[in-house]
Amino acid sequence: MFIPNTPLDQKEMLAKIGVSSVKELLAQIPQELLYPVLNLPKALTEQELTAHIHALAAKNKPLKNFIGAGMYEHFIPAAVPALSSRGEFLTAYTPYQAEASQGTLQTIYEFQSCICALMDMDVATASHYDGATAAAEAVLACLRITGRTEIVISSALHPHYKQVLTTYVCHLPGVKVSEAPLAADGTLDLDALKAKLSDKTSVFLLPTPNFFGCLERANEISALVHNVGALLVALVNPISLGVVQTPGSYNADFAVAEGQPLGNAVNFGGPGLGIMTAKKMYMRQLPGRIVGIAKDKDGKRSFVLTLQAREQHIRREKASSNICSNEALCALNAVIYLTLLGPKGLKEVAELNLERAHELAALIGEVPGFKLKYSAPFFNEFVVECPVPAKSVIKKLERKGLGAGYALTEIKGMKNCLLVCATETKTEDDLKAYQTALKGI
Structure with a gap:
């Protein structure tokens, strides 16, 4: 929301922070960047602009x-965009006034239910920014739960996921991230992993299939991780769960995924859909929100935001996350896709x-x-x-x-x-x- 300030408002605010002008406030920004010469072309009419955009699009080479x-x-069935683009879904976005958003809350509840069944886990959140942030948030939850400071990841974790995780934990005192190497076949070297794990290890982040597409020996890895009292975060391709074992089957404590493959187009790399699930005992460590079912004063079924552990709802220092993004429309595509396929x-x-x-x-x-x-x-x-x-x-x-x-x-x-x-x-x-x-x- 943009709230304009009068000259008097600006003067009072500048005085409060001890500067005389907006220019002085922005003095650290190089002059050439502060007021650049845009050199914009002549304005186009709507018709001219439409023709120009079509001409640019015609240069794209299909691959x-x-x-x-x-x-x-x-392949995305036509019913997915046809339903999710309906006005009542497309404009609702996210239920800040939960009691007035029963339809949106119901679709999120159905999304959570589908994701729990798909991952074979107890609870799922109402979606996150993307797969990388969901993985990093799960690791942070494990640090809080165990009180330990060592994170072990697979060297076959997506390089961009590694960067996101490093960004998340670099400011945390004493927290270290180390990598477990691969064997010659493209999967984790279990002996090397065993040597990496210790009573200081908080969590192991397991991608399966890993970045190179290889499927890991998840049961053996889970046993090694839990033997030292650490927690296991599984990172999966949700489509693969149609044929490979689920995170719940090998006792993962948290399971996360990038949900883009579920009814969402690639779109030049985004938006993504962060999926996060956990065992019931760790439900209160989950960031974001969880939608549940309750009864209203007349005893009728109603949907409610059951848990809201983010900084918009509680004091920042007590929030499990300060991520605000809820990918409700992408999650809607996912639940429609999963429901259509079964x-x-x-x-x-x-x-x-x-x-x-x-x-x-x-x-x-x-x-x-x-x-x-x-x-x-x-x-x-x-x-x-x-x-x-x-x-x-x-x-x-x-x-x-x-x-x-x-x-x-x-x-x-x-x-x-x-x-x-x-x-x-x-x-x-x-x-x-x-x-x-x-x-x-």
Whole structure:
């Protein structure tokens, strides 16, 4: 909300903080940045602007997308955007006046119910900013619960998730983050992990499938973590749960995910949908909000904000988080998507992802000079070792209308490695076209 201030208001506020003018208040900002020369072109009419935007859009070159790395292209049934774009959903956003937002609260409650069933966990929050912040928030909860200060993560955690986690904990006194290395097959080296864990370890953050698409031995890892009294945070691909074991089945204390694959388009990388679940005993350590069911004065069912552990609702120093974002519209897409598919449909989608990725991996393996880097079971993406730098492969396949994958150049020793993804949106012809394009390099 913008509240204009009169000159007198401004004068009183400046006097209160001890400066004589707004210019003095902003003195630390370089002059060329403070008042830049914008040099804007001549204004356009609405009709001219529309034509200009269409001309710009026409320059976009469509690519058949084989890029994953945290955001995934899936088929979205037409009913998902048709329902979520209805005015009563699209404009409601988030229930600040909970008692007047029964429809929005009900959809959030249904989202929580679907997510608990999907993850096999006791409680779910009303969604978070994205998968990376949900993972970091879960780690912070573990630090509060255990009182310990050591965090262990997998070296196959998404690099961007590592950056977010580091940002979250860098200011916390005594907190240290260390990485457990991988074995040659692309999964965690369990002996090395065991050596990393101790009675000082608060939490282990386990991505499965990991950043390279490999599925971890979750039961064994869970046992190692809990044997030292630490907590386990599982980071999963929600689509994969149609075919692989759930976090609840291997006793995860918290389970988080990026919910974008559930009925939300890639949209150039956002917005995301942070999913967070936990065991019931840790419910009061969850950040954000939880919607529950109650009865009104007439005994009728009503939906309420049961828990609200964020800084907008309680004193900042007692809040479990100061994240305000609730991705209600993305969560609505997710619950509509999950409801349309049901358990059987989700399993079919997951199986198609599994099949397409393995079919493509086999085709790539037939091309001289290209091979899979890891041998562990994988879900819908995998690492390919190329005979040339991965970025050059990407550029050459772009000319053939293919988004080849994600270059792993930011990871030491993986300059020639390409992370390739194939979901249910790819046909057999698409997979063969990829193989043919590689043969031409």
